[in-house]
Amino acid sequence: MGRHREFDVDEALDAALCVFWRKGYEGASYADLTQATGVERPALYSAFGNKEELFRRALERYYEQYLDFFPAALNQPTSRDVAAHILRGTAELNTRYPDRKGCLGVHGALAGSDDAEPVRRAVVEARANGEASLRERFERAQQEGDLPQTANCAALAAYVCAVAHGMAVQAKAGFGHDMLQAVAEQALSTWPTGATAVSGKS
Template structure:
């Protein structure tokens, strides 16, 4: 009979996720991963495969455990509320843990060698999938009249993703949550549509002019 596994696979996966989140794909050494997991390298790779497969599993777990704000945002009634929820919840996640700031998807791909190209491509696809869902939501918002006729859903989705990625990098660089909130609010202040005008007018106690 084979030996029984003496470790909790779920806890091991959480441990290596934390390492990849802090150090990125290339920055995480085999020694880092095995030390965090509390198992020897042969046992680790017997359960999960090589480092690339292990990172992919960690990315899946990150998406499952930490990215619930994305479907929540896409279900919001207006495009501006979608973006506000995405930006505010993303920056909260990026600054939630002092020992692992930023975003796993961004931290994992800041630098890469030729050998890590498959991982870089997986992260490109990970982010592209998110942008595609956001673009589809903005297309619906335009059809519903929530966005003006001249709005470009593709450009808006790319803009939101760029802001989110920039905030993730800034969080990793030590920017405070307050400063990142100001960045998010500045991005929201430029959002097209009547809902943005109404909120800005209410905030400044200035009545909107009659159409």
């Protein structure tokens, strides 16, 4: 009875991630998860604890393997480059896979029942951490003169995240890459410019 875990945990996690990405946390049933992973429910429990823990592990993997463009964006030379890297990366990722459009994190945050509240909070916290990192990067840009002193760095970070999250919802609704790219460029068209950026252009 103790030999349930005769499967590749990473492969099972990848398969579960795809199910959650397509259906969201609440929409993914245990039947969906066992069929996708090829692992029976007792073995999934043994390896991952329960559905909530499986989702949390899948979310961590998603951020590591699919949202790697976000930390890379923070290393871009200007605040506009940072925002562009995030929004263009969002447009690409959200439309990369025809069978799972949109964003796992955004769909997970839409979980609605009381049972799913811990999952929703976990996703919201992860998104808040990303927004905080973005705000800190914009504050540095402001200190360097890349953003004007009048810029509200917290609002700018929230704005970029709001556009990215909206793009994820629109991708799920059927928007294609070209339209999402156009949305990204529209958002970037009014980006505030500081003295350093102006002198650099001249």
